[in-house]
Amino acid sequence: MAEVGTIGRTRHVNLVRLLGFCFDDVARALVYEYMERSALDAFxxxxxxxxxxxxxxxxxAGVARGIRYLHEECDQKIVHYDIKPGNVLLDGALTPKVADFGLARLVSRAATHITVSGPRGTPGFAALEMWRQSGVTEKCDVYSFGMLLFEIAGLRRNFDEAAPTESQRWFPRLAWTKYEEGNLMDLVAEPSVAAAAGDxxxxxxxxxxxxxxxxxxxQQVPEARPPIGVVVKMLEGEMDIAPPVNPFHHLMAPPLATMPWTTTTTSGGDTVTAPVGLSEASKNLISL
Structure with missing residues (x-):
């Protein structure tokens, strides 16, 4: 019934339309509009x-517009909590519609953070803060959309156990490596002849x-992620996209022993050799 209460308040071309429901002792069912192309992951x-x-x-862009409606255009903000390709349906015209509001929550526009009871969402798509005991914001949906966007752009799942090396198994990280090299097109599957036509x-x-x-x-820090309205503008070409910051730097930092070392003088007047970038407090500890 939570899904009925949430989706019953919405009406947007990029949200699946609930036609009816059955909720009694015999059966429980939701009836949605028919979506000819099924779920996005299968498509x-x-x-x-x-x-x-x-x-x-x-x-x-259509998926992003649906999320923008939930976050910015409803009377109450709606946080979906489970954006992923399996929860986006496509009609015969390939119009995407966000579905499955079973975890969604209505939030006052005055609220800055949302308290959640336990993890929500799907591993691999849920934002990191969803697994911590702290408040979250609608930026968790932005993170999930970003993970969905990797699968759309690369036409592959984000995690591939069959990949030959560990660095290739998680597609978003591989994509960043290719981006830094200027070789993003290496990741794109060869299109069919018809799809390849054009500039x-x-x-x-x-x-x-x-x-x-x-x-x-x-981005690891929620505040560094753009609002979904900005995401829509960037995808539609209405806004320039600044060069992105490495969102996986916390996973790629070299081990301490392999970082470059330098000799400096601490605030206490001691000379110490330590890795570049080590904090002053840590250098003081090394000098003891």
Whole structure:
């Protein structure tokens, strides 16, 4: 019934429409509008390379517009908590519609943080703060959207156990490495002949746009993620995208023993050799 109460308050082209429900001792069911192309994850696996980058970008922007409606345009803010490809449905025209509001929560616009009782969402798509005992914001949906966007742009799942090396198993991290090298197009599956038609430079720009937005959305610190309204503008080309900051730097920091060392003088007048970037307090401890 939580889903009925939440989705019953919404009406947007990028949200699945609830037609009716049954809730009694015999059966419990929700009746939605018919979605011919099923869920986004199944669509990407089966037909993704046939539709072209422009259509994939349109799908991504449509999902973002649906989330923008939840966050910014409803009377009360709605946080979905479980944005992922399996919870986005596609109709016959490839219009994406956000679905499954079972974990969603109505939030006062005056609230700055939301207290959650235990982890919510799907591992691999849920923001890091969802697994901590602290308040969260609607930016958790932005993070999940970023993870979804990686799968749209790369036409592959974010985690691949069959990849030959550990660095290739988690796709978002591999994408960042390719971005730094200037080789993002290496990650894009070869399109069909029909999907490949058109301006190659334009296709490259759209691919890079999706990846750069995804990098911003999955920043570790929630405040560093853009509001979903800004995400929509960046995907639609209405706003320039600043060069993203590495969202995985906390995973890529070299071990302490391999960091460059330097000799400096501490505030206490001692000479100490320590890794570059070590705090003054830590240097003082080393000098003791």
């Amino acid at each position: 990407l696996a089966r037909w993704g390379s046939d539709v072209g980058v422009s259509a994939l970008l349109d799908i991504a 190659v430079a334009r296709r490259k720009e759209m691919v890079e746009r999706m990846f750069k937005v995804a990098f911003w959305c999955v």
